[in-house]
Amino acid sequence: xxxxxxxxxxxxxxxxxxxxxxxxxxxxxxxxxxxxxxxxxxxxxxxxxxxxxxxxxxxxxxxxxxxxxxxxxxxxxxxxxxxxxxxxxxxxxxxxxxxxxxxxxxxxxxxxxxxxxxxxxxxxxxxxxxxxxxxxxxxxxxxxxxxxxxxxxxxxxxxxxxxxxxxxxxxxxxxxxxxxxxxxxxxxxxxxxxxxxxxxxxxxxxxxxxxxxxxxxxxxxxxxxxxxxxxxxxxxxxxxxxxxxxxxxxxxxxxxxxxxxxxxxxxxxxxxxxxxxxxxxxxxxxxxxxxxxxxxxxxxxxxxxxxxxxxxxxxxxxxxxxxxxxxxxxxxxxxxxxxxxxxxxxxxxxxxxxxxxxxxxxxxxxxxxxxxxxxxxxxxxxxxxxxxxxxxx
Amino acid sequence: xxxxxxxxxxxxxxxxxxxxxxxxxxxxxxxxxxxxxxxxxxxxxxxxxxxxxxxxxxxxxxxxxxxxxxxxxxxxxxxxxxxxxxxxxxxxxxxxxxxxxxxxxxxxxxxxxxxxxxxxxxxxxxxxxxx
Numbered sequence: 068x069x070x071x072x073x074x075x076x077x078x079x080x081x082x083x084x085x086x087x088x089x090x091x092x093x094x095x096x097x098x099x100x101x102x103x104x105x106x107x108x109x110x111x112x113x114x115x116x117x118x119x120x121x122x123x124x125x126x127x128x129x130x131x132x133x134x135x136x137x138x139x140x141x142x143x144x145x146x147x148x149x150x151x152x153x154x155x156x157x158x159x160x161x162x163x164x165x166x167x168x169x170x171x172x173x174x175x176x177x178x179x180x181x182x183x184x185x186x187x188x189x190x191x192x193x194x195x196x197x198x199x200x201x202x203x204x205x206x207x208x209x210x211x212x213x214x215x216x217x218x219x220x221x222x223x224x225x226x227x228x229x230x231x232x233x234x235x236x237x238x239x240x241x242x243x244x245x246x247x248x249x250x251x252x253x254x255x256x257x258x259x260x261x262x263x264x265x266x267x268x269x270x271x272x273x274x275x276x277x278x279x280x281x282x283x284x285x286x287x288x289x290x291x292x293x294x295x296x297x298x299x300x301x302x303x304x305x306x307x308x309x310x311x312x313x314x315x316x317x318x319x320x321x322x323x324x325x326x327x328x329x330x331x332x333x334x335x336x337x338x339x340x341x342x343x344x345x346x347x348x349x350x351x352x353x354x355x356x357x358x359x360x361x362x363x364x365x366x367x368x369x370x371x372x373x374x375x376x377x378x379x380x381x382x383x384x385x386x387x388x389x390x391x392x393x394x395x396x397x398x399x400x401x402x403x404x405x406x407x408x409x410x411x412x413x414x415x416x417x418x419x420x421x422x423x424x425x426x427x428x429x430x431x432x433x434x435x436x437x438x439x440x441x442x443x444x445x446x447x448x449x450x451x452x453x454x455x456x457x458x459x460x
Numbered sequence: 461x462x463x464x465x466x467x468x469x470x471x472x473x474x475x476x477x478x479x480x481x482x483x484x485x486x487x488x489x490x491x492x493x494x495x496x497x498x499x500x501x502x503x504x505x506x507x508x509x510x511x512x513x514x515x516x517x518x519x520x521x522x523x524x525x526x527x528x529x530x531x532x533x534x535x536x537x538x539x540x541x542x543x544x545x546x547x548x549x550x551x552x553x554x555x556x557x558x559x560x561x562x563x564x565x566x567x568x569x570x571x572x573x574x575x576x577x578x579x580x581x582x583x584x585x586x587x588x589x590x591x
Binding site for chain 1: 463472491493494495496521522525564567568
């Protein structure tokens with residue numbers, strides 16, 4: 068049985084070319100890039116290479132890249148780092164994010180807004196899962212210092228109007244003047260990184276998080292773009308690596324792998340998008356033929372690789388399990404699959420009724436998927452939905 | 461979270477799944493929060509000792525793998541039992557029958573237990589009235 072992997076938003080398979088680049092850095096060039104001897108220096112030069120590849124993709128300076136353990140850490144570093152820095156001289160800070168962020172942003176906001184002197188606002192989204200710009204404008208206060216909005220949502224793939232938001236922030240920044248309170252823009256670009264332009268100046272962002280394992284690179288490595296000159300505090304202390312903002316011996320094989328993965332994204336983006344779009348449209352066409360089905364967040368504001376679809380009278384986790392028995396991997400936003408028994412916060416924010424959220428699955432494609440797989444998948448899905456609907460009262 | 465092999469087998473090939481057209485009673489339970497719905501149909505007869513037993517039982521469930529497997533094992537446990545002892549089937553009995561259930565999924569077993577209780581209560585109500 069050939070496996071069909073439709074869960075590329077959860078993680079991706081390491082590209083063989085990435086793995087090849089990484090391997091020498093486990094045993095041959097195992098040096099610590101902070102050592103002055105040649106073994107260390109050869110590792111350092113590999114780090115520099117990787118940093119340059121990433122800086123090229125983001126159109127930023129190499130000193131603006133900080134390596135982390137992944138996007139969760141990057142998001143925490145940016146958000147907590149800014150707040151902890153500003154709290155040294157200010158109190159009563161206001162921060163804004165959206166209702167559909169990844170938990171590594173949402174939970175940070177909820178946690179730090181419990182602190183005295185910090186208030187958080189959560190901007191609404193429309194039925195397609197896109198932030199309402201008018202609502203965002205209304206939320207901005209004179210003491211708003213940080214806005215964190217994801218580039219594209221991980222569950223439904225909705226693309227957020229990052230450039231429009233940065234325009235809104237620019238207006239507010241200009242209004243405050245040079246001596247006024249700063250207002251920063253952080254973007255979690257994890258899901259968008261493969262498919263959307265990520266030049267930081269074009270986007271108008273101050274911080275941007277990304278991750279290795281969502282772009283066919285290794286797990287446990289990621290990065291944060293932090294615009295030069297913005298002060299923020301580290302989360303951990305104990306070393307001068309990464310300008311003391313992220314102390315700890317650098318994960319050399321991981322960084323080398325991340326660099327290669329980013330280079331491949333840059334080189335092959337157009338080709339991959341075309342291929343994935345075709346597969347997506349074929350799947351969507353087949354899904355439309357099902358009875359009592361709806362798409363969550365369909366349309367032009369969606370990543371080319373994500374389909375989120377709901378079936379009435381069939382529960383998402385059961386669909387996932389039956390597909391898995393046929394070798395097809397998907398994910399679900401059903402309440403049954405969450406520890407809290409609450410349906411997906413993203414679907415809920417989009418106004419998707421619980422009965423629809425109950426039967427939702429996410430199909431997230433990647434560059435290794437093929438058109439041939441689609442028929443096998445649809446056959447399995449047809450059997451699964453029929454079986455579950457027959458079992459339902 | 462990991463499902464046991466036994467649970468997955470019950471999920472894949474559930475026992476006693478379907479409707480009983482001329483059921484003596486039906487019980488329904490749902491979890492508003494997670495959205496699962498379970499329906500239990502029972503057919504009751506008297507055994508040689510004159511006690512009322514569950515002669516036939518079937519289920520219909522809209523829910524996750526654990527909910528479907530719990531429905532299946534509940535019907536296995538209840539079939540042939542007297543109404544009294546069927547009422548006493550606990551969440552723990554179902555969990556054991558399934559070879560263990562992940563903690564966050566144990567409410568599915570309670571759902572099955574509740575649906576059966578309601579079916580028996582409905583049966584008792586109707587037979588009371590008939591008397």
